Amino acid sequence: QPVLTQSSSASASLGSSVKLTCTLSSGHSSYIIAWHQQQPGKAPRYLMKLEGSGSYNKGSGVPDRFSGSSSGADRYLTISNLQSEDEADYYCETWDSNTRVFGGGTKLTVL
Amino acid sequence: EVQLVESGGGLVQPGRSLRLSCAASGFTFDDYAMHWVRQAPGKGLEWVSGISWNSGSIGYADSVKGRFTISRDNAKNSLYLQMNSLRAEDTALYYCANSNQWFGELFGWGQGTLVTVSS
Numbered sequence: 233q234p235v236l237t238q239s240s241s242a243s244a245s246l247g248s249s250v251k252l253t254c255t256l257s258s259g260h261s262s263y264i265i266a267w268h269q270q271q272p273g274k275a276p277r278y279l280m281k282l283e284g285s286g287s288y289n290k291g292s293g294v295p296d297r298f299s300g301s302s303s304g305a306d307r308y309l310t311i312s313n314l315q316s317e318d319e320a321d322y323y324c325e326t327w328d329s330n331t332r333v334f335g336g337g338t339k340l341t342v343l
Numbered sequence: 344e345v346q347l348v349e350s351g352g353g354l355v356q357p358g359r360s361l362r363l364s365c366a367a368s369g370f371t372f373d374d375y376a377m378h379w380v381r382q383a384p385g386k387g388l389e390w391v392s393g394i395s396w397n398s399g400s401i402g403y404a405d406s407v408k409g410r411f412t413i414s415r416d417n418a419k420n421s422l423y424l425q426m427n428s429l430r431a432e433d434t435a436l437y438y439c440a441n442s443n444q445w446f447g448e449l450f451g452w453g454q455g456t457l458v459t460v461s462s
């Protein structure tokens with residue numbers, strides 16, 4: 233089954249941009265993933281689905297500041313014009329046969 | 344708007360059982376696969392189990408296989424998780440979530456129900 237690897241933490245300044253990475257394990261580089269945001273004390277929120285081609289579809293109400301891209305086994309979430317409310321944990325997710333997996337999550341701090 | 348409301352959590356002793364429920368509204372329930380995802384205190388997300396729209400496909404994480412049973416009642420727009428032989432490591436916030444297809448991303452999340460396994 234696939235494994236998703238994420239950096240444990242990232243930080244960026246208010247108003248700047250940040251690019252978070254989710255890496256698919258060997259043999260699974262073509263997989264589609266999804267990005268989810270979890271603000272402190274809240275339930276996760278679906279952000280987008282991201283294909284290996286770099287094509288992405290965002291969930292309802294997700295700001296234009298959020299975008300996705302791909303390169304090989306890497307899937308990226310870019311947040312532009314960082315706002316304080318973007319400080320959250322970000323998880324990637326994928327699925328295969330009768331299972332699905334999450335990455336370990338990246339804790340984003342907005343400075 | 345998708346609404347998923349979990350219930351049934353609580354404090355339970357190791358080895359005992361608990362049944363979680365998820366009430367769905369705002370979408371055509373039997374058009375979607377449903378899932379349970381949990382989050383232990385201070386930890387990341389872990390998929391627990393999923394069930395397709397017609398219960399034809401069901402999957403479990405290795406950590407719960409043989410102890411947990413997922414089911415759904417499309418007439419009642421409800422999802423269930425029967426948890427038996429509970430262990431301390433099952434302590435977590437349990438979320439209900441849906442996906443468009445069995446092979447598809449989770450796009451709707453509930454607020455979660457807390458399960459604490461402790462003597």
